[in-house]
Amino acid sequence: MNTSPSVPSQLISLVLGSTGKTGRRIVQQLEALGVTVRGGSRSATPIFDWNRESSWDACLHNVDSIYINYAPDLAMPGATDSIQALVDRAKMQGIKHLVILSGRGEEEAQACERIVQESGLTWTIVRASWFNQNFSEGAFYDMVMAGQITLPAGNVTEPFVDVDDIAEVAVAALTDSRHHGQLYEVTGPELLTFSDVAAELTRATQRPITYQRVPHEAFVAGAAQSGAPKDVTWMLDYLFSTVLDGRNSYLTDGVQRALGRAPTSFSDYAKNFTNSGGWKEAA
Numbered sequence: 001m002n003t004s005p006s007v008p009s010q011l012i013s014l015v016l017g018s019t020g021k022t023g024r025r026i027v028q029q030l031e032a033l034g035v036t037v038r039g040g041s042r043s044a045t046p047i048f049d050w051n052r053e054s055s056w057d058a059c060l061h062n063v064d065s066i067y068i069n070y071a072p073d074l075a076m077p078g079a080t081d082s083i084q085a086l087v088d089r090a091k092m093q094g095i096k097h098l099v100i101l102s103g104r105g106e107e108e109a110q111a112c113e114r115i116v117q118e119s120g121l122t123w124t125i126v127r128a129s130w131f132n133q134n135f136s137e138g139a140f141y142d143m144v145m146a147g148q149i150t151l152p153a154g155n156v157t158e159p160f161v162d163v164d165d166i167a168e169v170a171v172a173a174l175t176d177s178r179h180h181g182q183l184y185e186v187t188g189p190e191l192l193t194f195s196d197v198a199a200e201l202t203r204a205t206q207r208p209i210t211y212q213r214v215p216h217e218a219f220v221a222g223a224a225q226s227g228a229p230k231d232v233t234w235m236l237d238y239l240f241s242t243v244l245d246g247r248n249s250y251l252t253d254g255v256q257r258a259l260g261r262a263p264t265s266f267s268d269y270a271k272n273f274t275n276s277g278g279w280k281e282a283a
Helices: 021-032 053-060 079-092 107-117 141-146 163-175 194-205 216-225 230-243 254-259 266-275
Strands: 012-016 036-040 065-068 097-103 122-128 148-151 182-186 210-213
Touching: 012 021, 021 036, 021 065, 021 163, 053 079, 065 079, 065 163, 079 097, 079 107, 097 107, 097 163, 107 122, 122 163, 141 148, 148 194, 163 182, 163 254, 182 254, 194 210, 194 266, 216 230
Parallel strands: 012 036, 012 065, 065 097, 097 122, 122 182, 148 210
Antiparallel strands: none
């Protein structure tokens, strides 16, 4: 699909989670295209806080489209209520198009997708697998730096997807009507176990990084004891006990359909991050 959009000069997009992994990349790409962007986060002005519905209307005012990124995850209890409330307010504000970031293999996330699809507004679904950037910007960064990835994952394979690819798909969906009504299930180009990931990281960083499987209960208890917020602990428990069971061990063509190119491989991601100065040990 040709994804060189003709962007309306007065287009205003609200990007929820604008300081997060996907959101900040989407903001940068939209601004480069000349789109007026309103950041949606608790640090923005006006603020957007999922837990304070009264804060939403100021963010939604005069907006044409919304990138919906629910934190911490659409699988969380109460997410469907929040998405329904946001959709209702978006309709009242005259917003035209919704793009929602969803999760593969999560029944609760698919329920949120249906709310968007049945909203009466135009929509695009971006359904993603595990992010490459979890190892460089997220929960597993410290494990990489310590040289051992300790997770309760076993030998299940996942098609890790690059956040830059997700952002590019979302930007296309926000700026080009040819993506309306599309569900893009996005993955990387290969299936990898966490042991495979450790091997790729070892090659990229030129230092030994191993994968060590730990019991699920011990992992969750350790996350709680480390001071992780309750919702993060709940999310890790959910992901490793439910989603990481092989249900997502297959590749999809969402990136190719949306962008007309192959998705970024984990090895290219790891090389690029290393070459940019990432994962450097303290001097």
